[in-house]
Amino acid sequence: MRLARPLENLIDQLLKLPGIGPKTAQRLALYILKLPEMEARQLAQAIVDCRQKVFPCSRCGYLTDFDPCLICSDESRDKSLICIGEESSDVIAIERTGFRGQYFVLNKDFNLMEDKGLEDLNLKPLEDRLATGEIKEVVLALNPDMDGEVMSRFLATVAGSFGVKVTRLAHGLPVGGDIEFADEITLRRALEGRKEL
Amino acid sequence: MRLARPLENLIDQLLKLPGIGPKTAQRLALYILKLPEMEARQLAQAIVDCRQKVFPCSRCGYLTDFDPCLICSDESRDKSLICIGEESSDVIAIERTGFRGQYFVLNKDFNLMEDKGLEDLNLKPLEDRLATGEIKEVVLALNPDMDGEVMSRFLATVAGSFGVKVTRLAHGLPVGGDIEFADEITLRRALEGRKEL
Structure with a gap:
């Protein structure tokens, strides 16, 4: 398939992100293309700023x-x-x-x-x-x-x-979870950690 | 929740993209933070390039x-x-x-x-x-x-x-689809467009 090279490049870059597959990358790239230039620049700047200005305490x-x-x-x-x-x-x-x-x-x-x-x-x-x-x-x-x-x-x-x-942190049943579907290790931990009411 | 401002800004920018919710935006932003600076710049540049250089024929x-x-x-x-x-x-x-x-x-x-x-x-x-x-x-x-x-x-x-x-384009059953679950309009179109074997 023949895509404009900068578009293909953007799709390739987006594909490197976690959880972004080829279809999502294409949809995002085409969406970015339709953004007002100002907003596309803001997004790009936010990426550079974040990478430059944020560090571990x-x-x-x-x-x-x-x-x-x-x-x-x-x-x-x-x-x-x-x-x-x-x-x-x-x-x-x-x-x-x-x-x-x-x-x-x-x-x-x-x-x-x-x-x-x-x-x-x-x-x-x-x-x-x-x-x-x-x-x-x-x-x-x-x-x-x-x-x-x-x-x-x-x-x-x-x-x-x-x-x-x-x-x-305590191990046990997640709130809203289902005892029937809990794995045996989680359930054993929940039993071991049982609390008096 | 207290997030570093540039990180919060990046999350806000990512949230504007289609199909990106708060959790995905946060995951993407934290991932971008861990990228080598060069790769983060390439992503930002790809966005600007794409927006600047791609236009409708x-x-x-x-x-x-x-x-x-x-x-x-x-x-x-x-x-x-x-x-x-x-x-x-x-x-x-x-x-x-x-x-x-x-x-x-x-x-x-x-x-x-x-x-x-x-x-x-x-x-x-x-x-x-x-x-x-x-x-x-x-x-x-x-x-x-x-x-x-x-x-x-x-x-x-x-x-x-x-x-x-x-x-x-012809209307009809999608390949791999199921007649049982086809809506009646699609099915009617498929009948109307039936082909001799």
């Missing part, structure tokens, strides 16, 4: 445009409680729950089966914060999969060596 | 980066056969069938119930081509909905006045 690793980030510099937050997550997107999700502690974001894709991620994990800023004695509890909020489990144990050892309480 | 209206477009200037194509479509995306779809005629793209969202689209429809380039007498058949390939039907009749009158044969 030096203290907690959360994506920010100034350092330390808004969460770290918020005096109303509970400094004795720190939640460790894998990515900034996890922080965004946890923030929606109303959590008022602080964070530490690992910013690493770790795949322990392939021995990836542990070697260049920079825990120095976390250890510095733990060393101040200000932190009373570390909540581990890693994904409930094999890598997350192993990483949680590793981080529990690190944090535990500073004598702080280490907890992790 | 003056002869057929198909999106192109030079005029006349590749299809119009392809000497091996059948110049006596012209297919009229609504958008360049329709041409892309028809090209995949191996159609070897030429095209005329209306480039208009028409909504006849609201009396939109007809007044600023520029049929001059089409009429000029019909007037040369080179064209023997016009194939109408408008969407099979109410607006497409009305527009097809209108275009049939215009093209018919030049004494050319006017056809339109």
Whole structure:
């Protein structure tokens, strides 16, 4: 099929994005072509700006445009409680729950089966914060999969060596879920973690 | 939720695109943030380039980066056969069938119930081509909905006045479809258009 070269190039670029297949890429590219030039420029500028101006906070690793980030510099937050997550997107999700502690974001894709991620994990800023004695509890909020489990144990050892309480998110039935369709591991965890009413 | 401002801006820009909801916009923005700066720039540049360099062919209206477009200037194509479509995306779809005629793209969202689209429809380039007498058949390939039907009749009158044969795409069962679930209008059209084996 003969497409105009700049159009084909845009489709190729969009195809690199996650979850964008050939049909979606084509639809998006044709839509962008119909945008007023100003709006197309704004979109392009937003991409460049975002990539240039946003970086991980030096203290907690959360994506920010100034350092330390808004969460770290918020005096109303509970400094004795720190939640460790894998990515900034996890922080965004946890923030929606109303959590008022602080964070530490690992910013690493770790795949322990392939021995990836542990070697260049920079825990120095976390250890510095733990060393101040200000932190009373570390909540581990890693994904409930094999890598997350192993990483949680590793981080529990690190944090535990500073004598702080280490907890992790509860496993159990998702709210709105169906017992009938829950996998046996989740159901076993839900049983183990049963609560008195 | 507190997001870095450039990140929030990028998410807002992505949200304007069709089929992109808040979760997808966030995922895309965070992905773009992780791209090497070079690749983020390429994506931004592709958007600007596409918007600046691609325009409708003056002869057929198909999106192109030079005029006349590749299809119009392809000497091996059948110049006596012209297919009229609504958008360049329709041409892309028809090209995949191996159609070897030429095209005329209306480039208009028409909504006849609201009396939109007809007044600023520029049929001059089409009429000029019909007037040369080179064209023997016009194939109408408008969407099979109410607006497409009305527009097809209108275009049939215009093209018919030049004494050319006017056809339109067949209606019938989609290949791989299920008779049981076909709507009655489609099924009636399929019956009317039945073919001898």
